[in-house]
């Protein structure tokens with residue numbers, strides 16, 4: 001799935017990831033910073049994403065390695081927490097979201113299809 005997607009410049013997300021770390025687990029552990037997102041303003045969209053009860057976590061723009069995590073994340077099953085983590089990881093690698101690209105639910109479904117979720 002990482003190999004099948006590209007950033008806005010057309011570079012494979014796999015190539016982006018391996019420029020930072022040898023494998024996805026190492027990338028997540030060493031390259032992504034997770035911060036509390038509740039109440040934080042997304043200065044790109046000029047909203048407070050966590051105020052939307054459907055928002056679980058967010059990245060301000062594709063390619064940024066900070067993931068803001070909403071309190072609603074804690075209500076997820078372990079499987080769906082993992083799906084959401086991978087979804088946000090794809091954004092940190094540069095995957096865009098929203099038309100004409102995949103929507104958030106489409107990305108979530110793509111991760112479920114590839115990785116499964118309980």
Ligand SMILES: [Zn+2]
Nearest residue numbers: 087097104107
């Ligand atoms: Zn997303």
